[in-house]
Amino acid sequence: MSHVQAESFLQIDEADLSAYADARAAEMDLMIAGAFQPSVLENLTALHIHARRVSAALQDLDGSRVEAGAR
C-alpha cells in the first residue's frame, strides 16, 4: 500500500474502499477501527466520487486537446 498513486485509488471499486482504508490507515499509523469506521468510510466514499469527477474532467480536457490537435 505504500506509495499509493492517484490512479490506484481511483481504480478501486467502491466495495473495496473499506479494505483500502484499513491498509492505508495502518500505513499512516491512524486508528479508524470501531465506532469511527462507518463514518470515515462514508466520507472516504464521498471523496472517492469527487476525486473520480476531477480525474474525468482532466481526462476530458486531454481528449479535447488531442482532438483539437488532430483538427
Add this chain to the structure above:
Amino acid sequence: MNGQNLHRVPTYPSALSIAQDVKAGRATARSVAAGALQRIACNNPSLNAFTAVFADQALADADAVDAALAAGRPVGPLAGVPFAVKNLFDVAGVVTLAGSKIRQDAAPASRDAELVARLKAAGAILLGALNMDEFAYGFVTENAHYGATRTPHDLDRIAGGSSGGSAAAVAAGVVPFSLGSDTNGSVRVPAALCGVYGLKPSWGRLSLGGVFPFVGSLDHAGLFARHLEDLASVYDAVSNDGAFPSQDPIAGRLDKLASRRLRVGMLQGWFTQGAAAEVLEALKPLADALDADLDVELPGAEAARSAAFCLSAYEGGRLHLDDLRRRAEAFDPAVRDRLLAGALLPDEIAAQANAYRRIFRNSANALFTRYDLLVAPTTPCVAPRIGEPTMMVDGEAVSVRKNLGAYTQPLSFIGLPVLAAPLNRPGLLPIGIQIIGDQGCEALTFALAAKLEHLGLVRAHPPQQSQDETFR
C-alpha cells in the same frame, strides 16, 4: 421557535455613525463598549455566538480612545466601534481555539493577528471571540464542544458556518461588524443564512497573519457587516492594497460606484442545480433590474467544487495528522471523520486537484472577458433547522454539513472576490446572493451591491423578534 427570544435592546447604529458620534463627543467609546457588552450578556444565551468576552480589556481600550480624544490626539476611522472575531484569529494573551477542545491547552497568542491589530489601530474595540465549526471544517457551526450558533432570524435554525458566530453576532445587532474566514464558503454561507453582508476578497488580499490555518491555498480572511458602507469602511481599514490604510478607499465612493454601467451575467447550471424553488423565485427580480444575461454557464464548476472538496480533506488531514494519531477522540466527531478520510488520500489526489485549478481559472477568465460581474445564489436553501443532518437537493437527501457550500466552493477554489449580499426579504428567512468579480476587482463587487441596494433589491433586515428595537 424554541421558546427563547432575543432581548430587546436600545437602537443600534452603524459602525460609521458610532465613530462619528464618538469623535464628535456625542458618545464616549466607553459608553458604546458598555452598551455592546450588555447586548452580549442579553443575547448570547439565545444565539450562542460568543465563546469568550474580553470585557475588562474592551473597556480599557475604549478608555484609551476617550483619553486620546480628550487630549486632542488623532484617533482612527473606526474610533470606538465595537467588533468581534472568529475564534481562529490570534488575540494577544488568549488561547486561539479554532473551535476545538484540543487547543484549549495551547499557549496563549503572543500578539494580535494582523487584521485585529489593524482594526485596533483604526480605533475599533475588540469585544470577544466567536463560535465556529471546529478547525473551520463545516458549513453549520453546530460545534460538538461549544454548541450550535443560531441565526437570529429563527432561533431553531443554524447560523451557517464555519464563521457562524461572526454572522449571528452582526445579524442580531450585537456588534456592527466582525471578522471571519472563508476557505470554501465560510463567510458567504453564514452571511446568507443570517441575512447580512459578507466579503471574501481575492485570495491574499487580506492578511492571514495570526489566523489558524485550514487549507493554505484556499484560506481567505473575510468580513461581516449589516450595512454596506460599514463593510466598505472596514475593508478599507484592513486591506492589502500596497498601503495601510487603503490609498484607494471604497467607502466614500459607493454612490459613484453604484452609477457605473456593469455587464452582469446570472450564473446557471451548477449554481442553480438543486436550488429550492423559493431561492430561484427570489433571484428573478435581479436579472430584470440589471438587464443581466441569463443562462450564463461557468464550465467546470462541478469538478472545481469536487477538487476543492478533495484538497480541503487532504490538506486538513495532513495538518491535523499528529492529533488524529494521538488523540482522535478529542475532535468533534463529525470533523474528525472527515479529516481521517482526508488523511487516507494519496498525495496525487491533491496534485490532481491543483492541476484542475489552473484549468478552471482559465474557464473563469474567459467569462470575465464578457462580464464585469457574475451573480449566483449563495446557498441552495434557507437556514436548515438545528440538528437536521440532511437537506433535499434534486430530490435526494444530502448532508447539510458538506453541501451548504456547493455554490461557494468553486469560487474560492480560484480565489475570486465575492461579496455576499442579503436579498431584501423583510420578515422572511434570509436568502443571499454572491456578487462575483475577477481577481482584484473588489470595488466592482461593491458597485453592484450598492446599485442593488439603491434599487431596493438587497438589504439587511432586523430579526423579527427584535424589530424596531435592535436595528435602526
